Amino acid sequence: MNYTCQTISFDFSGKFLPPVYILVFIIGLVANGWGLKSLLHNWKKLGNINVFVLNLGIADILYLLTVPFLVVYYVLKSKWIFGDAFCKITRFCFNLNLYGSIGFLTCISVYRYLAIVHPMRVMGRITVSHSVGISVLVWLFVSVQSLPDMFYTKTFGNKPGKCYETTGVTYVEDYLKYSVGWSLTGFFIPFLITLGCYGHVIVVLCRTNNTDKVLKQRCSKLLFILILLFSVCYIPYHVLKNLNLWSRVLSKQRICRKWSDAVYIAHQISRGLVCLNSALNPLVYLHGNEDIPAQLRRLLQPARRMFSRLFLSNSESVPVPQTADEVLP
DSSP: OOOHHHOTTTHHHHHHHHHHHHHHHHHHHHHHHHHHHHHHHTTTGGGGHHHHHHHHHHHHHHHHTHHHHHHHHTTTSBOOOOOOHHHHHHHHHHHHHHHHHHHHHHHHHHHHHHHHSSSSHOOOOOOOOHHHHHHHHHHHHHHHHHHGGGGGGOSSSTTOOOOOOSSGGGHHHHHHHHHHHHHHHHHHHHHHHHHHHHHHHHHHHHHHHTTTTTHHHHHHHHHHHHHHHHIIIHHHHHHHHHHHHHHHHHHHHHOTTHHHHHHHHHHHHHHHHTTTTTHHHHHHHHHOTTHHHHHHHHHHHHHHHHHHHHHHHHHHSSSSOHHHHHHHH
């Protein structure tokens, strides 16, 4: 059923995305920098999973370095001034971070599954070298997936203008097909693998009474972190990205829908949420490295002492109420 076409409000992204990007840039850079420093400091203690955590941090830093340019872009009301090549590099770095993060989180899930459900089969057979090799394969796979995106039109040549997250209206039909396939291989299949691994792990841990309580708690925490990342960052983005592309295809065919504007705004919100993965991924550091929570407590200890002193000084300065005997003559 056709409806009268309504103009989509593009102003929302310029108001919503810059504050989110600035917040993610500050928190993500500090958290990832601190996490990577701790991991490198304890390099000899790195286990198989921490190799994936290290790559997760590198993917985050790679993306965060491009965020200031996106802030400038949206502050200038979607006017890209850094050239066509750098626009494509910026979008490529985002895709490397997004699908690299999903890939390394999936690897962590599979390793956890093997270590808990099949410990005797994998004991001594999986080494750090295997983890490094798998990490290289993840980077290659994600790069191959993301490379076609760079061949789609992103700007109006080298003139100041748009820097499309996807592409211009000319090739939007082809991009929708590419995006659906990309979402399937880059997100949906890894999500099912992660869900299956941790679902089986939780079942095994619940059935086994002699399982270490600490191990159960750590697995439950990591499962919560992964559910948080997928639910908040990844699922809304992929669903709404493809819906928004479909809306653009319909609009190009002069088939207008009332929900187009709502889908566009929801997609912009999901873009802000998906970049939060760069700030939330360090939660994996907190789970995987036992030294980091201790370091965090040491860093917060001076602040606690300062607040304690302020509280005590304020309580001492408050006058003590007089008793009834002192008040009455």
